[in-house]
Amino acid sequence: MARCSVCGKPAVYVNRAAGLALCQRHFLEYFDRKVRRTIRKYKLFRPREHIVVAVSGGKDSMALLHYLHNLAKRVPGWRVTALLVDEGIRGYREYTVKRLVDYAEEHGIEYHIARFKDYVGYTLDEIVRRGRELGLPYLPCTYCGVLRRYIMNRAAREIGATVIATGHNLDDIVQTFLMNILGNDWAKIVRLGPISGPASHPRFVRKVKPFYEVLEKETTLYAVIHGLYTGFEECPYAQMSIRWTVRRMINELEERSPGVKYSLLRSLETAINMLRRQGIGEPDEEEGLYSCALCGEPAAHPICRACQLRLQLGIMEVSPEKLESLPPEARRMAESALRLSEERSRRR
Numbered sequence: 001m002a003r004c005s006v007c008g009k010p011a012v013y014v015n016r017a018a019g020l021a022l023c024q025r026h027f028l029e030y031f032d033r034k035v036r037r038t039i040r041k042y043k044l045f046r047p048r049e050h051i052v053v054a055v056s057g058g059k060d061s062m063a064l065l066h067y068l069h070n071l072a073k074r075v076p077g078w079r080v081t082a083l084l085v086d087e088g089i090r091g092y093r094e095y096t097v098k099r100l101v102d103y104a105e106e107h108g109i110e111y112h113i114a115r116f117k118d119y120v121g122y123t124l125d126e127i128v129r130r131g132r133e134l135g136l137p138y139l140p141c142t143y144c145g146v147l148r149r150y151i152m153n154r155a156a157r158e159i160g161a162t163v164i165a166t167g168h169n170l171d172d173i174v175q176t177f178l179m180n181i182l183g184n185d186w187a188k189i190v191r192l193g194p195i196s197g198p199a200s201h202p203r204f205v206r207k208v209k210p211f212y213e214v215l216e217k218e219t220t221l222y223a224v225i226h227g228l229y230t231g232f233e234e235c236p237y238a239q240m241s242i243r244w245t246v247r248r249m250i251n252e253l254e255e256r257s258p259g260v261k262y263s264l265l266r267s268l269e270t271a272i273n274m275l276r277r278q279g280i281g282e283p284d285e286e287e288g289l290y291s292c293a294l295c296g297e298p299a300a301h302p303i304c305r306a307c308q309l310r311l312q313l314g315i316m317e318v319s320p321e322k323l324e325s326l327p328p329e330a331r332r333m334a335e336s337a338l339r340l341s342e343e344r345s346r347r348r
């Protein structure tokens with residue numbers, strides 16, 4: 001059995017790439033050092049912050065809530081609130097909502113739940129069904145990703161957040177990096193840094209990733225140690241996604257040559273720097289270039305992605321007068337989305 005490199009007690013954590021083995025106590029110290037170093041290095045937080053932790057109920061975001069709640073006790077200007085977006089996936093979401101509510105009440109943490117149903121009128125299950133009926137070319141994760149981000153930003157702003165912290169770990173980030181390379185989507189790669197978003201748009205709440213340099217196996221162990229991991233994790237739609245395959249592939253590579261994940265993260269940073277220098281996909285030019293002509297939220301186009309999807313699904317009402325009053329480019333986008341929806345409905 002491996003022994004702790006610091007004190008010689010039985011190790012609970014082994015990192016082959018770093019030649020490191022740690023007992024529980026020294027793992028927790030190592031974890032804390034790593035996250036604090038990330039926060040300092042990338043200047044993720046300011047002296048006064050209302051931090052909204054985006055909680056999915058999964059182990060990573062629960063670990064982040066636990067971590068930041070405890071860290072904030074030592075920082076006088078910080079306040080931490082949990083925010084969960086409930087997309088209404090039956091047989092999955094009920095459990096994670098309960099996990100958050102139980103945990104928050106036990107630790108006296110403020111929390112909010114923002115429901116798809118309240119913000120867009122439909123649950124994700126209903127939206128996925130409708131998209132299938134209409135034959136729209138999207139995977140469930142597209143609807144979920146776009147609408148979740150949209151609702152997260154709106155709800156966080158309504159709560160008064162100055163920053164949103166998400167539980168993305170190193171594994172998540174390098175998976176997305178690889179997926180974007182596969183899709184030749186370099187503008188998205190620029191946004192994979194530890195701080196993201198069009199900070200200059202008045203309605204945008206900036207997003208930070210305190211677990212940017214932390215491996216998934218580390219956030220998992222941290223969650224297990226603090227009793228935040230109950231094993232019920234995977235979204236039922238996850239296995240339909242490309243991410244599933246990419247994740248398995250990277251894990252196999254890491255198994256064969258330890259350190260590949262870190263190396264991918266460094267490649268990502270190099271890519272971000274090179275892209276920035278060329279002015280490709282600067283955050284301010286991307287998502288915050290427009291205010292959506294229909295809902296007013298920050299958008300990369302005259303009509304935001306969330307409104308485009310809602311129009312295509314036929315779940316958003318736009319009166320002829322409203323349509324008439326839109327600027328030309330926005331009007332064209334809205335009309336083509338509405339037309340698509342109508343054509344598909346007629347074909348059924």
Ligand SMILES: [Zn+2]
Nearest residue numbers: 004007023026
């Ligand atoms: Zn030790």
Ligand SMILES: [Zn+2]
Nearest residue numbers: 292295304307
């Ligand atoms: Zn919109």
